[in-house]
Amino acid sequence: MKPIHTFICVFLFLSHILCDSPEDAKRKRALLVKKHLKRLKKIDGAIKLVGGRGEFEGNVEILHEGSWGAICDDEWDVNEARVICKQLGYLSSDAEPTVNSYFGPARRKYWMDNVYCDGSEEEISQCRFDGWGQNDCTSTEAAGVICSEPEEPKQKPKNDNKISMTPLGKDVKVRLKAGRVATEGRVEIKNAAGQWNVICGDGWSLFEALVVCRTLSLGYASDAMQTDFFGGNLTSESLGGIKCTGNETTFHHCLYNQHATGNCQSKDVAAVSCTETMSDLVIDHVDLMRTAHLEDKQMFFLQCAMEENCVASTAYEVQKENDAWHLETRRLLRFTARIFNAGNADFRPAIPKHLWEWHMCHMHYHSMEVFATFDIYNSTGQRVAEGHKASFCLEDNQCLPGVEPKYACANYGDQGISVNCSDIYKYTVDCQWVDISDLEPGKYRFKVAVNPEFKVPEMSFENNAAVCDFFYTETFGSVTNCVVQRP
Structure with missing residues (x-):
């Protein structure tokens, strides 16, 4: 054995790694890396998966102020799942999100709710969310992921972690x-x-x-x-x-x-x-097409909307980097959302009245954190613009003849949508848009979905979304060929 090789072997032995075969050496190096990662997990913002069949899947828990907490599944989708898998060192492209405490109920308090990532973040704590510990979630709303292990070159095929x-x-x-x-x-x-x-x-x-x-x-x-x-x-x-x-x-x-x-x-x-009785929301896709139009608006007039995450991520970057950010403009696709209750029971928010959140900007209580979502997709199905409506104030704006309106937002009134009544969010209302400032001209798919997270029961969810063609030029936008379907 050469002297230099002998020295290396002695050094590795003292480090508790023997000079074995390449496979054993690789395994022991992996154990050292894993031990080091365990120490890193004590850092604020570290994450782990619990309750799964293996370390590649489970409900997500995050470390903050020295204690672990769960993440709520409100607005949880593939973008957030990809960030989680990326942060844990797994392949992000095949990440699969899970909701409704798929891997068991939340074992700890919730640290994060209404998490929104664009997929580029390196850690989940870099994404936008309501604030540490701010949530209205129950133990059955834990968010989770299923990740795919990285494929090792020239070795055995990667394990298929997908659920069969x-x-x-x-x-x-x-x-x-x-x-x-x-x-x-x-x-x-x-x-x-x-x-x-x-x-x-x-x-x-x-x-x-x-x-x-x-x-x-x-x-x-x-x-x-x-x-x-x-x-x-x-x-x-x-x-x-x-x-x-x-x-x-x-x-x-x-x-x-x-x-x-x-x-x-x-x-x-x-x-x-x-x-035997249940509400059934139906979106008015005709009114959506009729009212859709573009508007350029200065960010000075969007400050309220920015508090509710109703603009694209780049708007917040402009706000941080540009002292004159309030003079910059955003291009908005505006439209009216008319939601009709065709069921035989009133539609009521899932959150109890005493937990409704007061919004100073809009001067009313919001009874549902996510009542509707507005998304734009390209030809490959990738979401390229998002204008999520963080919450709605639910009331009877228009009813069929002979039906008396029951719900109103003013003065801390009861909220809901009565049978044969509509809640109408006109295109003039804050957040009733999609921020398309970063969108390239072209042909897209535009989707508006109500009760998209299925938090409130209905007769059917097959009529809760309108999916349309969206044609966009630098000066013009049109929404056509809308079809009502499942979110």
């Missing part, structure tokens, strides 16, 4: 048990062997509850619960990771994750509450 879903099958039967009334209770399914088992509550949402109620001819889902209130014992046969789109005719058409069977993180079971 399997149909429940036509032999599956469903029932409700232990409810106070016949329309509520824990959900149990009967397998091919004739055994009844409860369902793991992880990731259980209104979509699955809606199909259960439809299957049992009990109307519509008013609540989807992850709870032990109705009893039931989780076993190795308890299914988990059940997913429905919400429009299945029967429950056996839904899918489930085989890997989640008997592996319930929350220890809570899935339960539902059904009702």
Whole structure:
């Protein structure tokens, strides 16, 4: 053995790494890196994933002021998931976001809510959000991700971390048990062997509850619960990771994750509450096309809107870097959003009245943090402009003949949308736009969605969005060919 090689071996030995084969040396180097990363995790803004099958997936927790906290799933999508995976050293291109506490309920307080990233950030704490600890979220709203491990060159293929879903099958039967009334209770399914088992509550949402109620001819889902209130014992046969789109005719058409069977993180079971009456919001796509137009507006007049994140990220960069930022202009695509309640029950916000947030700029309370989202996509489906409406004040602006308006925002009034009434946000209202200042001229897809996060139950979510063609030149913009569909 050469002297220099002997010296290296002795040095590595003293560092607890033996001069073994290249594969062993690589493994030990990885352990050292992992140990170093654990020390880095103690830094403010560090993140980790909890509750998943492996370290590549789980609910996201972030470190702030020396304690770990969860992130709420409000406005959580693929951009935020990509930043999380990037920060953890995984491939960001294949990041998959999860909501509704898919990997079990939040174990700690929420540090972040309404997180908005454009995808370029290196860490999630660099994204915009409401402020540390400011949230209105429950334990069933934890945000999570599923990341893909980096592929090692000339080695074994990378692991497929994506969830494999399997149909429940036509032999599956469903029932409700232990409810106070016949329309509520824990959900149990009967397998091919004739055994009844409860369902793991992880990731259980209104979509699955809606199909259960439809299957049992009990109307519509008013609540989807992850709870032990109705009893039931989780076993190795308890299914988990059940997913429905919400429009299945029967429950056996839904899918489930085989890997989640008997592996319930929350220890809570899935339960539902059904009702015969329910609201159903429908967006007026014709009024949207009729009122859409461009407007250039100085940032001085957008200060209120900037407080609610209603402009593009570059506007905040201009504000930081340019002393005369208030004289700069932003180009806005403005339009009217008319939302009609075609159901047989009033649409009411999910947040209790005492938790509504007062907005000084707009001089009224906001009862829903995210009632509508406005997005523009290019031909490849990439979101290129976003004008999210942080919150709405819900009221009856216009009703059909014979219907008396019930809800009004003024004077801390009750908020909602009555049956056969419309809430109308005219194009003249703050934040009723998409900031397209950075958009190149061309052809795009424009989408407006109401109740986009499905926080409030409805008869159906298939009519909550309008997707349109948007043609944009430097001086003109037109919105045409709108189609009503699911968000």
